[in-house]
Amino acid sequence: xxxxxxxxxxxxxxxxxxxxxxxxxxxxxxxxxxxxxxxxxxxxxxxxxxxxxxxxxxxxxxxxxxxxxxxxxxxxxxxxxxxxxxxxxxxxxxxxxxxxxxxxxxxxxxxxxxxxxxxxxxxxxxxxxxxxxxxxxxxxxxxxxxxxxxxxxxxxxxxxxxxxxxxxxxxxxxxxxxxxxxxxxxxxxxxxxxxxxxxxxxxxxxxxxxxxxxxxxxxxxxxxxxxxxxxxxxxxxxxxxxxxxxxxxxxxxxxxxxxxxxxxxxxxxxxxxxxxxxxxxxxxxxxxxxxxx
DNA sequence: TACCAGGAGAGCG
DNA sequence: CGCTCTCATGGT
Numbered sequence: 001x002x003x004x005x006x007x008x009x010x011x012x013x014x015x016x017x018x019x020x021x022x023x024x025x026x027x028x029x030x031x032x033x034x035x036x037x038x039x040x041x042x043x044x045x046x047x048x049x050x051x052x053x054x055x056x057x058x059x060x061x062x063x064x065x066x067x068x069x070x071x072x073x074x075x076x077x078x079x080x081x082x083x084x085x086x087x088x089x090x091x092x093x094x095x096x097x098x099x100x101x102x103x104x105x106x107x108x109x110x111x112x113x114x115x116x117x118x119x120x121x122x123x124x125x126x127x128x129x130x131x132x133x134x135x136x137x138x139x140x141x142x143x144x145x146x147x148x149x150x151x152x153x154x155x156x157x158x159x160x161x162x163x164x165x166x167x168x169x170x171x172x173x174x175x176x177x178x179x180x181x182x183x184x185x186x187x188x189x190x191x192x193x194x195x196x197x198x199x200x201x202x203x204x205x206x207x208x209x210x211x212x213x214x215x216x217x218x219x220x221x222x223x224x225x226x227x228x229x230x231x232x233x234x235x236x237x238x239x240x241x242x243x244x245x246x247x248x249x250x251x252x253x254x255x256x257x258x259x260x261x262x263x264x265x266x267x268x269x270x271x272x273x274x275x276x277x278x279x280x281x282x283x284x285x286x287x288x289x290x291x292x293x
Numbered sequence: 294t295a296c297c298a299g300g301a302g303a304g305c306g
Numbered sequence: 307c308g309c310t311c312t313c314a315t316g317g318t
Contacts, residue, residue, distance in 0.1 A: 120300035126316065174314030179301090216301045238299055255308085 006145060007063045011070065013055040015079040017101025018048055024280045025124050026226050027105055028115050028131045029154070038151075040135075042068035042108070045142045045151040060143040074106050074229070085268045091247035092267075092274065095281035102280060104273055109194040109227040110187060111154040116222045117179050117214050126172075133171040138163060160184035179214025186212060198228040205230070225272040233272045234263050240275055243282035 018037050022030035030039040036049035036058075046069065047058045057069050070076065086092050118134075119127045131154075138159045139152030160168070161184045168177035186192040192212070197205045202224060209220040217236070224233035234240075236259060244259055245251055248266070267274040 121298070121313080122300090122315080123298060123317090126298090129316085169314085172315065175301095175312090176314085214301065218300060 008058045010056045095277040112227040116219045157184040157187040202230045239283045243278045
């Protein structure tokens with residue numbers, strides 16, 4: 001029996017809270033276990049642990065230059081260069097205090113597009129369930145440590161195009177099944193080049209995404225922010241909507257267009273990153289102050 | 294049991 | 307445009 005090995009590397013990392021980052025609604029496949037935070041990055045099973053000044057990454061297959069995890073976690077980003085551009089107002093300062101170490105990941109475009117198509121009208125727990133079922137059903141088995149339960153890759157566009165709508169619905173994605181399949185077909189056929197999107201101006205990239213059925217402004221902005229880190233992509237979901245109304249508009253209900261204009265002007269060149277802080281702040285810290293839509 | 298969560302799109306004036 | 311309804315599912 002061949003000896004299975006683990007591959008491990010430690011990186012310097014400050015101002016980084018893995019748990020906060022993985023539970024902030026931007027990624028759906030991370031699990032906290034006795035071993036650490038387990039997930040799949042760039043087609044590998046990984047386990048991440050951290051202390052005050054470092055993050056350690058462990059995999060079950062040769063890891064090459066490890067740039068794939070450096071890029072995913074955006075370890076080269078200095079937080080002060082981002083947060084220093086945020087407006088200095090009460091709500092923003094509170095959000096920064098409550099969400100210290102919250103980071104924006106840079107994730108695989110297809111996984112992000114597919115996951116957010118599946119996210120509409122679902123809560124984070126349910127999105128996680130659907131994505132997990134989809135990966136278990138149509139993803140590839142990945143190398144894991146001895147005795148570890150199986151881990152699966154996120155199924156690529158090609159794999160999804162081979163599924164019937166009924167098979168996709170069996171993963172509990174409901175009316176989103178045809179949307180996912182159409183997106184998979186567009187990517188697989190080359191009608192949508194996800195690799196090229198990141199090099200377009202944000203407005204054009206958004207238009208390309210919104211041409212897909214099931215992709216509106218919110219999902220498109222999520223993809224632009226999570227997969228390409230477009231700094232001004234600002235996903236306006238219900239939580240951010242509530243946060244903006246409560247914290248900046250005295251509970252009033254300005255129309256969406258006005259809110260979007262306000263956000264871009266007020267939160268600055270990294271408004272998308274600011275959105276991440278507002279989202280988490282409202283959803284986790286202020287969740288009980290309910291101000292209806 | 295009825296209702297809620299929470300985006301996109303279709304239909305309507 | 308701007309409003310309202312529907313879509314599928316799991317949880318209270």
